[in-house]
Amino acid sequence: MRIAGATWPLAVALLLVGNAATAAVVERSDLPAQPLAAAGTTYNRAQVLDWIDDTRFALGRWDGSVSIFRVPGDGEYGPVIEQAWAARSGRGIEMLTAVDGRILVVSDGPDRLSIWRRGTDHRFVPAGTPFYDATFGTANSGAALSVNGEHWFVSGHADGHVLIWKRRSDTKLVLTKTLDLKSGDPIAAPFPLKNIRDLVRWRDHALIAASEDGDLVAIDVPSGTEIFRHRYNADAKRGINDIAVLGDWLLVANCAVGPSDRNLWLFDLSSGQPRLSDSANLALDTQRSQTFNFEVEWVGSPQHPTFFSSTEEGVLWQGRIEDGRLIVSGVTKVASEGGAVLDKAPSSDVLAAAAYQILLFRATP
Numbered sequence: 059m060r061i062a063g064a065t066w067p068l069a070v071a072l073l074l075v076g077n078a079a080t081a082a083v084v085e086r087s088d089l090p091a092q093p094l095a096a097a098g099t100t101y102n103r104a105q106v107l108d109w110i111d112d113t114r115f116a117l118g119r120w121d122g123s124v125s126i127f128r129v130p131g132d133g134e135y136g137p138v139i140e141q142a143w144a145a146r147s148g149r150g151i152e153m154l155t156a157v158d159g160r161i162l163v164v165s166d167g168p169d170r171l172s173i174w175r176r177g178t179d180h181r182f183v184p185a186g187t188p189f190y191d192a193t194f195g196t197a198n199s200g201a202a203l204s205v206n207g208e209h210w211f212v213s214g215h216a217d218g219h220v221l222i223w224k225r226r227s228d229t230k231l232v233l234t235k236t237l238d239l240k241s242g243d244p245i246a247a248p249f250p251l252k253n254i255r256d257l258v259r260w261r262d263h264a265l266i267a268a269s270e271d272g273d274l275v276a277i278d279v280p281s282g283t284e285i286f287r288h289r290y291n292a293d294a295k296r297g298i299n300d301i302a303v304l305g306d307w308l309l310v311a312n313c314a315v316g317p318s319d320r321n322l323w324l325f326d327l328s329s330g331q332p333r334l335s336d337s338a339n340l341a342l343d344t345q346r347s348q349t350f351n352f353e354v355e356w357v358g359s360p361q362h363p364t365f366f367s368s369t370e371e372g373v374l375w376q377g378r379i380e381d382g383r384l385i386v387s388g389v390t391k392v393a394s395e396g397g398a399v400l401d402k403a404p405s406s407d408v409l410a411a412a413a414y415q416i417l418l419f420r421a422t423p
Contacts, residue, residue, distance in 0.1 A: 104412035106154040107399045108162075112406045114140070114180070116162055117399075117416065118151025124164060124174075126182065129408065129418065137416050141181050146172065153213065155200035161185075161228050163211060165197040171213065173229050185229040194219045194236070201257040201265055203279060210279050214239075214254025214267055222282055235282040245272035245294045258303045260327065268310065270297030274332060288332045290323055300353045305360030307379065308332060311351035311367060314339050321351035322367055324384050335382040340367055340375045342389070352397030357409065357421045366409060366421065368397040374411055392417055 106118040114128045115137075122145040130136025145151060147167030155163045162182060166172040173186035195216030202211050202225070209225035218240035223231040240252050251270035260266050260276060264285055267275045272294045276285035290298060296313035303309075306327040314321035320337035327333075341349040350370040357364045365384075367375045372393035377386040392398050393413035402409050402421060409421035 103396060103414060104399045104416075105151055107401045107410055107412050108154050108156045109401055109403045109410070110156045110162070110176070111159045112403045112408070115401065115403075115410055116154055116156060117412055118154040118164065120150040122148055122150055124151055124154065124162075126180075127416065128180075137410075137418060143182075149196065153197040153200045155202060155211075157202040157211070157225075158228075163200055163202075163213075163231075165200075168192045168194075168196050168216075171197060171231070173231070175229055186231070188223065188231045188233070190221060190233060193217060194221065195253075198253045198255055199257045199267075201259060203259055203263075203265070205263045205280050208280065212257055212265055212279060214257050216253050218252035218254065218269060218271065220254060220257070220267055220277065222279060237277065237282055237284075239267055239269060239273070239275045239277075241269065241271040241273040241287075241289075243289075245289075245297060247272075247296055251297055253297075255297075255299055256301045258301055260303050260308075266301060266303060266308065268298040268301040270299075272297050274298070274301070274308075274310070286331050290325075290332075291320070291337075293319075295319065296348070299351060302354045302356050302365070303327075304356035304358075304363050307356070307360060307363055309354040309356070309365055309367075311354045313348050313350040314341065315348045317344050321349055321369070322354065322384065324379065324382070326382065336384045338377075338384045338386065340369050340373075340386070342371050342373060350397060353400045355400040355402055355409065357402055357407065364421070366400055368392070368400055368411065370395070370397050372396060372398075372413070374398065374400075390419075 102119045102121040105120050109115040117125045126141040127137035145166050149167045153165040160176045162174040164172045169192035171188045174182040175185035176182050197213040199214035211223040213221045220237045222235040224234050253270045254267050256268040257265050274288045290310045295315040300311040308325040310323040320339045322338045324336045325332040326335045353368045355366045363379045365377050372395050374390045374392045376388040392411050398411040398413040407422050409419045411417045
């Protein structure tokens with residue numbers, strides 16, 4: 059890199075010479091204790107990621123920022139950031155859902171959602187703020203679906219409720235029903251969390267909700283009724299972090315506690331109820347007291363399913379399903395520590411993984 063012409067190297071050389079005598083006599087033990095007191099630390103790890111279309115995705119971080127990126131073109135080093143904004147509440151972004159390639163619904167504190175609409179220049183502008191009772195808590199998950207010509211948005215919340223919204227227009231959400239999905243027999247975890255960490259589409263009219271109290275709950279969205287409720291692991295010591303559905307295959311990610319526990323579970327939903335098919339513990343260091351699996355993502359088709367999963371060792375795991383069994387086929391380091399959030403582009407084979415930095419992969423099964 060060239061900086062400010064030819065005099066710059068000379069100035070640095072003179073500065074080094076001028077300080078050489080001082081540097082020679084200062085011992086490390088002579089330095090005083092650092093007098094600075096911590097006043098705050100930026101924590102900008104990614105929390106949620108969702109593709110808007112095959113060329114752009116949105117990323118929400120714990121520092122309250124939302125960023126829009128596009129895939130790089132020829133000669134570009136990317137992903138390339140196009141836009142960024144901060145949540146009006148100042149809270150971290152725990153839910154971000156892209157709807158129809160034009161709308162983003164984002165968590166914005168304990169009592170509201172924030173709707174953003176994309177213009178012809180691809181930039182998003184504020185377009186609405188649906189409020190709800192603050193006792194439901196921050197939205198941790200969201201999903202949009204259409205059933206028989208009716209358009210719905212469903213949000214999962216920190217206190218274990220799911221809110222069902224009717225989409226009257228792109229930017230108008232009307233709350234129609236609230237469902238309390240808390241387990242009557244929650245797992246015996248040290249922290250009694252009830253967050254609905256994920257909502258995923260299953261079949262034409264249903265969503266499956268994943269809770270940190272340990273239950274998987276399928277709901278019929280138009281009627282707001284439960285289809286099934288299932289404890290993912292009868293001996294679970296931690297709740298569910300993420301799920302993924304491909305056809306009738308369901309993957310569940312959690313935190314494994316101890317070497318005999320598992321942090322990835324495979325269920326067969328073809329009977330209409332979850333049937334355990336296999337489980338695995340994705341860990342490089344099997345002596346760890348616990349290993350979080352933060353995120354799972356499917357690639358491919360139900361006939362040739364490939365999965366990716368991100369664990370707290372900073373590792374991206376790849377595998378496949380053979381005869382109902384989980385087969386791990388590779389690992390990639392994607393972060394110095396902690397898990398990355400994952401999402402696959404809607405109709406291409408590009409997989410985005412984001413922790414502090416963002417990586418794009420060709421995830422060809």
